[in-house]
Structures are given as structure tokens and as C-alpha cells.
Amino acid sequence: DAIERAAHVAVYSAHEDRLYRRRFTLLGDFSAALASGDQLRLVYQPRIDIASGLCTGAEALLRWNHPTLGAIGPAEFIPFIERSRLAQATTAWVIDTALDQQQTWRQQGLTLQLSLNVSATNLLEADLAERIVAALDARGLPHDCLELEITESAIMEQPAKANAMLETIAAAGVHLAIDDFGTGYSSLAYLQRMPADVVKIDQSFVRELEHDERQQCLVRAMIALSQDMGHRVVAEGVENDAVLAFLRQAGCDEAQGYFFARPLEVVDFAGWYVSRLVGQAQLLAGGQILP
Ligand code: C2E
Ligand code: MG
Numbered sequence: 134d135a136i137e138r139a140a141h142v143a144v145y146s147a148h149e150d151r152l153y154r155r156r157f158t159l160l161g162d163f164s165a166a167l168a169s170g171d172q173l174r175l176v177y178q179p180r181i182d183i184a185s186g187l188c189t190g191a192e193a194l195l196r197w198n199h200p201t202l203g204a205i206g207p208a209e210f211i212p213f214i215e216r217s218r219l220a221q222a223t224t225a226w227v228i229d230t231a232l233d234q235q236q237t238w239r240q241q242g243l244t245l246q247l248s249l250n251v252s253a254t255n256l257l258e259a260d261l262a263e264r265i266v267a268a269l270d271a272r273g274l275p276h277d278c279l280e281l282e283i284t285e286s287a288i289m290e291q292p293a294k295a296n297a298m299l300e301t302i303a304a305a306g307v308h309l310a311i312d313d314f315g316t317g318y319s320s321l322a323y324l325q326r327m328p329a330d331v332v333k334i335d336q337s338f339v340r341e342l343e344h345d346e347r348q349q350c351l352v353r354a355m356i357a358l359s360q361d362m363g364h365r366v367v368a369e370g371v372e373n374d375a376v377l378a379f380l381r382q383a384g385c386d387e388a389q390g391y392f393f394a395r396p397l398e399v400v401d402f403a404g405w406y407v408s409r410l411v412g413q414a415q416l417l418a419g420g421q422i423l424p
């Protein structure tokens with residue numbers, strides 16, 4: 134794709150040239166990363182139930198430590214990996230790695246719902262649902278311990294096919310979330326048709342909510358609308374207690390963001406989880422909840 138584009142553009146700026154080169158390099162190196170076993174890892178960001186203050190789940194987020202270029206974020210590499218022939222292998226790696234971790238957590242007594250991000254092209258793989266169910270069953274994990282996050286725009290690329298796949302996944306008992314809600318162009322029409330359990334309001338609406346009354350109106354409406362249609366609502370990008378207080382008042386179900394925790398390394402997760410639980414238990418007697 135990048136090659137073709139580069140070849141067809143007769144005149145392009147030095148900046149674009151550098152960008153294409155970097156993408157070539159990254160695309161080429163990503164197969165090696167998938168094979169290497171130590172360049173890729175998942176970090177896990179906690180999700181908090183607003184009413185109880187407890188961590189109820191975590192979202193797995195991909196990290197790439199490139200051997201010479203260093204840390205590269207998914208916002209840079211996912212957009213072109215997901216359009217490449219590596220899309221399927223990448224998601225397969227994420228599923229296996231995250232479910233291995235989920236199995237370990239369950240053995241340690243941590244019951245979390247685990248969320249994974251899935252790309253548009255993944256929804257067009259005929260056997261995606263089958264592979265996910267097989268991966269869960271092979272580890273003896275209940276299907277509802279997994280949630281797939283899908284963006285509206287991913288679905289809208291091929292709505293009929295994507296929706297058929299989502300129906301199959303939902304029928305198997307795996308949860309579905311609409312990610313980055315509000316940034317797509319189909320929001321409302323789609324909201325009522327998609328078999329989603331959860332709507333995740335995009336962080337661009339949430340991050341500076343406390344200063345912006347119009348934004349607050351919008352978020353209140355998004356929460357009410359989603360809940361009326363039977364979805365739970367998660368706010369992404371909660372960075373301070375003012376935003377959390379607003380969300381609590383607006384009846385939002387769950388929250389995720391730097392205010393609670395950044396995406397955590399596996400070695401830090403259980404410790405974080407337990408200290409949150411202990412903190413909450415200490416407040417319980419007084420009828421209080423952790424911020
Ligand atoms: P997303 O699924 O919407 O994930 C949320 C992103 O917001 C994450 O960025 C997370 O680190 C960041 N974030 C969380 N809380 C806050 C906050 O309070 N403030 C701010 N400013 N940011 C916050 P990350 O990890 O860089 O991931 C970016 C995107 O890359 C994800 O957006 C997702 O679309 C994609 N991605 C990440 N991992 C995977 C993966 O395994 N597979 C696929 N297909 N996409 C992935
Ligand atoms: Mg997500």
C-alpha cells in the first residue's frame with residue numbers, strides 16, 4: 134500500500150518521504166517483532182466501576198520496543214499494521230498473550246473482565262469468532278471474561294460483514310464494546326443495531342470536561358442515550374477528580390484514565406489491584422468510596 138502510494142506520487146515533500154520511509158521500516162520490522170517474542174508486550178489499564186470504586190476490568194494495550202528505534206506507540210503502528218497482511222497475526226498474538234495472562238490472574242484469584250482492541254480487518258476474517266472461542270476454551274476460561282473493543286469506523290467499513298461477525302461473537306457470550314464512541318460518523322443509527330454491551334465514550338469528549346459546559350451537555354446526552362438503549366457506559370481519559378465527579382453525577386457506569394492508573398506493566402498490575410481493593414475496604418465502613 135505504502136509502496137504503491139509512494140510510486141504514484143510524483144512529487145512529494147521531504148517530510149512525507151521520511152514518513153513513508155519510517156513506515157516501510159516499521160512494516161518490515163513488525164514481522165520480526167511478532168516472531169521475536171520479546172519486542173512486543175501488553176500493558177493493562179484498569180477500568181473502575183464508578184459506584185463501587187472497584188476495579189472490575191482491564192484493557193490490554195499493545196507496546197512495541199523496537200530494537201533500534203526504541204518505544205513505538207500503537208497510535209503510530211496499528212493504523213498501517215491493521216491494513217497489512219500482518220493484521221491477523223497481530224491480533225492472534227494479542228489474543229493468546231492476553232488470555233494467557235487472564236488465565237494466570239484467575240489462578241491467582243483476580244477476577245477481571247479483560248478487554249482487547251480489534252481492528253476493522255479482523256472482523257472480516259471468516260474464522261475470528263471460532264478462533265476466539267477456541268482460545269478461551271483451550272484455557273478453560275468463561276466466554277464472558279473477554280470483551281472485544283471495536284471502533285464505529287471499523288464496523289462501518291463493511292457493515293454487513295462486520296455485523297454478522299459481531300452477532301456470532303456476541304452469541305458465543307463474548308462481550309462487545311463500541312470504542313471511541315462519538316468520533317465516528319455513524320454513531321446514532323448504529324448504536325441501536327449493534328449487539329454491544331458497552332459504549333466507551335472517546336477521551337476527546339472527556340479529558341477537559343470540567344471546563345466546558347457544552348461538552349458536559351454532550352456527554353450527559355451520550356450517557357443517557359447509550360443507557361436507554363441498554364448499554365453500559367465507560368468514560369475514557371479520566372484525568373482528574375473533577376471529571377470523575379461530573380461522570381458520577383451524570384450516572385456513567387465505569388471510568389478509565391490516568392487519574393486511576395496509566396496502563397500498567399504485568400508485574401505491577403496485581404499489586405495495584407490489591408492496594409486499590411484494600412483502600413476501598415478501609416473506606417467501606419464509613420460508606421465512602423475511593424475516588
Ligand atoms: P484505545 O483503545 O481508545 O485506547 C485508549 C488509549 O488512551 C490508550 O493509548 C491509553 O493509553 C490512552 N489513555 C488512557 N487513559 C488516558 C488518559 O487519562 N489520558 C490520555 N491522554 N490518554 C489515556 P495507547 O495505548 O497509546 O493506544 C492507542 C490506540 O491504539 C488504542 O486506543 C487502540 O485503538 C490502539 N491499540 C492499542 N493496542 C491495540 C491492540 O492490541 N490491537 C489493536 N487493533 N489496536 C490497539
Ligand atoms: Mg480500546
Ligand code: MG
Pocket residue numbers: 312313333335336369
Ligand atoms: Mg478508545
Ligand code: MG
Pocket residue numbers: 313
Ligand atoms: Mg482510540
